[in-house]
Amino acid sequence: MPEALRSVDFLPVPLYLRGKVRDIFALGDQLLIVVSDRISAFDVVFNELVPQKGVVLNSIAAFWFEKTRPIVANHVLSTDVATYPEGLSRYADRLAGRSMLVKKIDMLPAEFIVRGYLEGSALKEYRKSQTVGKIPMPAGLRQADRLPEPVFTPSTKEADGHDINISFAELQNLIGKELAESVREKSISLYKEASAYAAGKGIILADTKFEFGLDNGVLTVADELFTPDSSRFWELADYQPGRPQKSFDKQYLREWLESLDWDKNPPPPPLPDSVIAATAAKYREAYERLTGKTLP
Numbered sequence: 001m002p003e004a005l006r007s008v009d010f011l012p013v014p015l016y017l018r019g020k021v022r023d024i025f026a027l028g029d030q031l032l033i034v035v036s037d038r039i040s041a042f043d044v045v046f047n048e049l050v051p052q053k054g055v056v057l058n059s060i061a062a063f064w065f066e067k068t069r070p071i072v073a074n075h076v077l078s079t080d081v082a083t084y085p086e087g088l089s090r091y092a093d094r095l096a097g098r099s100m101l102v103k104k105i106d107m108l109p110a111e112f113i114v115r116g117y118l119e120g121s122a123l124k125e126y127r128k129s130q131t132v133g134k135i136p137m138p139a140g141l142r143q144a145d146r147l148p149e150p151v152f153t154p155s156t157k158e159a160d161g162h163d164i165n166i167s168f169a170e171l172q173n174l175i176g177k178e179l180a181e182s183v184r185e186k187s188i189s190l191y192k193e194a195s196a197y198a199a200g201k202g203i204i205l206a207d208t209k210f211e212f213g214l215d216n217g218v219l220t221v222a223d224e225l226f227t228p229d230s231s232r233f234w235e236l237a238d239y240q241p242g243r244p245q246k247s248f249d250k251q252y253l254r255e256w257l258e259s260l261d262w263d264k265n266p267p268p269p270p271l272p273d274s275v276i277a278a279t280a281a282k283y284r285e286a287y288e289r290l291t292g293k294t295l296p
């Protein structure tokens with residue numbers, strides 16, 4: 001197995017941004033997104049790496065970008081290192097499978113969430129006001145229940161990561177009425193397509209976050225798409241509303257962390273090999289179940 005990748009510090013191009021998991025490079029009007037093997041939980045990045053996790057995340061995103069191209073334009077230019085600019089193909093051994101070259105576009109200043117099930121901040125809102133995204137919901141819904149219809153719940157993009165939910169009217173004020181309407185329509189179509197596909201693979205796509213931008217005025221989906229980092233994936237066979245569901249990828253890690261006496265603030269506790277191995281296997285399984293392909 002190739003070596004796990006902590007951080008991309010070997011490229012002769014300027015770093016654009018380093019997120020919790022991804023290292024992004026600036027290449028003029030393009031970006032190179034590289035997904036590392038770093039893992040975070042409860043917003044804390046661990047010191048250990050999960051081998052091949054970056055390949056899995058990148059390959060899942062690439063799979064969905066390709067599959068949903070008929071619904072909406074996306075930012076992907078290439079996932080083939082041989083076609084990357086500026087001599088980057090020299091780094092193929094470390095970039096292959098875990099990177100994509102994308103168009104740098106004008107990102108819209110919001111995050112676009114679609115929820116098919118009641119969990120997370122939607123569950124909180126529902127318990128307070130019987131609404132989701134300020135839309136009235138039937139009484140008596142339990143945690144993780146399926147919503148009557150997928151609901152579009154945009155939020156702001158806060159620098160500290162604690163995004164604030166906004167109403168559709170607020171979104172219209174932020175990005176304009178027409179654009180808000182097209183983003184909502186595209187978001188719901190994307191969610192419906194992907195959740196139907198995932199259901200066929202025994203996976204519930206409970207909710208997901210999109211980021212959109214404008215590419216010369218054309219609405220374009222960017223960032224990542226239907227990855228376990230941007231979505232809640234649940235095992236259909238274990239699905240039982242009225243309690244939290246097992247998340248496909250990080251459940252093992254989260255349960256192990258809950259068993260510790262750790263306050264979820266840095267520094268993170270060291271992860272034992274067994275937890276890393278189980279987590280790596282789960283990521284692999286997510287990829288294989290969704291795409292029907294096996295990783296090299």
Ligand SMILES: Nc1ncnc2c1ncn2[C@@H]1O[C@H](COP(=O)(O)OP(=O)(O)OP(=O)(O)O)[C@@H](O)[C@H]1O
Nearest residue numbers: 018019020021022075102103104105107211222223
């Ligand atoms: N095609 C694109 N053009 C321009 N910006 C993009 C494009 N795709 C993604 N982005 C932006 O790149 C950034 C990716 O950052 P990333 O998600 O890796 O880290 P983060 O959001 O700072 O932190 P976190 O690790 O918590 O997600 C986001 O701000 C996203 O909006």
Ligand SMILES: [Mg+2]
Nearest residue numbers: 019020211223
């Ligand atoms: Mg992000």
